[in-house]
Amino acid sequence: MNTIILIFIIFLAGAILTFLASNIKGLLKEVLFLASVIVPVVMFFTGVKAGDSFNFHLAGFAFQWEITPLGYLFALIVTGLGVMAAIYAVSAMQKTKNLGLFYFNFILSIMSMLGILFSRDLVSFFIFWEIMTWSSYLMVVYQGKDVQKVGIKYFIFSAIGAYAMLMAIVMVYSLTGSMMIDKMIQSYAGFAFNMQIIIPILFLIGFGVKSAMMPLHVWAPGAYSHSPMAFTSLFSGALSKMGIYGMVIVMAGMIAYFPEGHWFRIVIAWLGGITAVGGTLWAIAQDDAKKLLAYSSVAQLGYIIVGVGIGTPLAMLAALFMAVMHALFKGTLFMAVGAIEKQTGTSNFTEVTGLIRKMPLTFLASLMGIIALAGIPPLGGFVGKWMLYESLIGSDHYLLVIVIFFSSTAAFLYCYKFLFGFFLGQEEKEWEHVKEAPVLMVIPMIILAGGTFLLGTFPGLVIKPISAGLEQLGYAATQGKYWEMSMLFNEWGDQVVLEPILYAIIAVFAFFLVFLLIKNHKNTRYVSTKDISTSGEVPKEHENLTFIQNFFQPFLRAVEPLMKRQIDFYYNGFGKGIEALFDFTRRIYTGNGQTYALYAIIFVVIFLLLKTTLFGI
Amino acid sequence: MELFLNILGAIATVILAFIVGMSYGGIVRKITARVQNRKGPPWYQNFIDAYKLYSKTTAIHHGWMHRMGPAFLMVSSVVTLMFVPVLNNGGWFENMNFQGDLIFLLYIMVFGSLGMALGAGQTGNPNSAIGVTRGLSQMVGFEIPWVMALVAMMIQYKTTSITGFIEVQQESGTWLMFSSPFAFIAAVLAMLGMFRYSPFDIVGAPSELASGPVSENGGKYLFTMMSSGSIFTFAKLTLYVDLFMGGANNLLVLLIKTFALYMVPVLYGLVSPRYRTEQAVRYFWGWPLFFGLLAIIYAVIF
């Protein structure tokens, strides 16, 4: 039997078996769950190479499942993050109700994401897309109070995206008579001009919803922060990348052949830029870590959309690299929040402080995640940002550079808030009992954080699959070494490493650390955070001195004009308008026979009056 | 042998930066005193202060992050210095400046403040956290015109490396502050915030915030911060001289140019009261931003 179909069967069977076993006591369901995630992933890595395919016919449609190099890259994200999140979930989700449903949806969403990447025909693409939407919707409403509102928002936007996509698919089918993605891309150049505009726009609406592009992003903060953190790491890290995957295909496969594609690219890139700035500013204002990270995800996806929108080879390289990095560090950070929430019961900065000595490993993981997020060398976030800047300057998008730079500088603010709010500050008595998270939760975090470090030092590891994917998209102009496009790699010669910087940093750092420690190691001792200079006053145990309320108030005051209107406001206004329209319609259709008769008479009179003008009768 | 020379060069550069930065600090104190009609401390006062701080005991710490904060700051300063060409044409040790790239430099420059902020955070002193938030907000303020100036220059001269800018100036024979004046103005206005002299010194306001982020650091911690500040000052000034004022062919010219440039924030600060944070941020998003935009337009047109 073909490995590809076997993988999907195991996923499906595993999901159902886990769901059935969820009421059995003991570790059976956990074992089943892990097995049904890990076994297919192992099979995927051992048995499937880029280019493997599987074809079959069903219900009159030809189905073609094939893993392309680009799909393989995204599959790396999905499977890697999926396994880590699964291991994390087993420990994190202990003692929750309806565990079977969680495991079922978890497996299904991994399966559907892989399915999307495998599909080379639009029917299975759409089916898997819908499975993904449904399983993630069930995750969003899985726990907590007040989730219905969030869930309905997510669902409405997903439905809008799906309908847009369905419409595009139908149009493509009517134009080409085939459901194959390759066929669609090949024949795109021959479409009529209006179809050339409408089809990509409809597709981009569908993908833009999933990747939280600016006007379509309003579901994201709520949905990311309300689903269980074990799933959110996957949700933000991998699931949103499906939107990026679709966008890459549309931008590289269709817009490249579109005569006026230049404007299209600029619009998409600027939408990405606005997304980045808006997400960052709103993230700064949040007091809840989940919301903060959710808005930060929106912002980070904005960078990626900018890269995809610009669409030069280097920008595409940067965007795909950042997509991988985002999966790594956002996975880490959401997992860290989940660990903190599990240990303390809250994820609000204003409540939890001073966990650094209680949860050192979580702190280490979050620190690395944050450094990668902020794009500070030597961790991986910097490589992506550098390439993005270079590509923007190289393709003459100067104002966009400023926008992106503003967003990424302002990101330091919420990065610091995240670390300070949870780990630094006063160590309160209330949280004295807090322990480090369970091993199974810490290990995935550390592995993912280590991944950011590894890719920052040896970006070549992931640039090879990316360049393979780019070649598939038709960027084959510069054969071989894609990293030569970037200054970054040029300057350090052929090896794709940042070794010199790394060595320098480590050497200097070690030197001064040693200087500070050895010199007074023996007679330096730890004092508690209550022992601070407060004009001689000794703070009492119960006095909370941590400064976290209105943390960035001066800055927010300075950017107030930018943040006055939320997009939600306009959507709500739109919703109200629709409601009023329906209300008005209902008033016309009163249900009264006489009124209808009156309408008919009025219509006839108007018709008679205007018939010569209108119809020339 | 080459490695040995490289290490020696790096150490020599750091020592040079330390000495120059510290002396500048002392001279600034002297000038401040003269402006205020005082006699003022001797120019070498900062060295005495540094040595005294170094010789003080440091008996306590608030945890690992607190200890590592100053080290982070030092790493940032030293690495920045390593990437800035001190003299033209290899007149001084070329540490890593042949690889110097502005975008990399921009990020490594903020690395230190983030590390320092983490160190300040772990002390648990609320004043430190307040100072850090103010510092970071202000940083977002001045980075925008600064980056605009740099982008304008990158557009105009089609290079992102510092050595590239020096070469451009040597070939054309004019300083970039004359050939792209708006970028220079925006960058100098941003520099006011970068050096944190008054009116942008609310980050470490001594009586209001008890010196802000450094309030729990004494002795060797403070010594490390002080020396890293001096090194960083020298590195930033040299960067500006390299970018806008044609670099320098020997040390004397470098000293004259950096000192002249350094007087801009110092003298401006002496006659200015203090801005609140949001005022500072708005200040940077006013005229400096305008000049930055002008610089980009100028660069695109010419």
Place this chain on the structure above:
Amino acid sequence: MQKLKANLIEHINSGFRDAVAKDYPNENRLDFYVNKQCIPSILTYAKDRLGYIHLSHIAIVDWLEEGEFELIYIIWSPEEKIKMFVRTRVERENPVMPNIDMIWRQANTYEREFREMYGIQFQGLEAPEEFILEDWQGPPPMRRDFDTEEYANETFFHRPGREDAGDVREEIIKRSREEIPDFAKKYSR
């Protein structure tokens, strides 16, 4: 104003028979001497019915010779513009007063201070024991029979050499042959 005052006296006396009024004809001020049990009720009455909504001050006088403290509650009506002084006396030994901080919250501060400085107990006063003095061990320091110098000598160290620092004024007069001015005489030891 006299009319207002007369009206006020009538009102108060109708409710509180033993309240003794004292008028200051040319001032906007009126005194009532009352029993200490009446204090909460008369103040509530004045506040709720008569419009004396503002508690300006609570003063205390230590009548050491008579063995009593006198507490003066000064309240003010913004409409009638008359200050009403409600005076009461309480014995110095084990002084106990009714608490009025449910009428005016700011009375709480005064009462805490009296408790600490004069040792007056207020019934049902809910506040931490310490107010201004921390770790106070001696008798209430604002009572007139509290000898602050003796207390200081007992509690604190003193540097030797101060004992002979007598009154230098005699010596000054002797040297300069000048008279002590009258106002300075009463400060003489």
Place this chain on the structure above:
Amino acid sequence: MSYDKDSHKIFDFIQNWARKHSIWVLAYGTGCGAIEIPPTMTSRYDAERLGVRGAATPRQADVLLITGYLTTKTLKRVIRVYEQMQDPKYVIGFGSCTINGGMYYDSYNTIKVLDKYLPVDVYINGCMPRPEAVLAGFAKLQQLIAEGKANGAQKYKENLEWYRENQKRISPHWVMPEYNW
């Protein structure tokens, strides 16, 4: 820190010279004397030329300047601040009130003799001492530091129990925080 006369003579000399010329004063105004500090620091008398400078927190400071009378309440805070300062550290008693109580000799809530509670290196007398006197006090402190005699902190460390006992006489119920050098 070593105050040993026999060893490290040159090293000590350099160290003391640096300490002498860099005196960071903790701005902790306790009494009316705090008003004399601004004229001392600003252009008329300019203490900065001697290396005297303000420091914001006890962690950074060298000298604790007790400017005037100390109430028993403030004493606790001053002790706390002193103990938070890092070695080497010095105390200057400022004004008559710190010497013998001054005009508050019979007050029930101010201490009279500062050196029973904290080790005082230099007293400046006067009520208030003028800035000239303050500068003279700093000069005296510099001289003591140069000679290695300004070892109040050493004294405090060695006689900690005696000082603690005196401090506890004033505030018996105060839970003294741990001492940190």
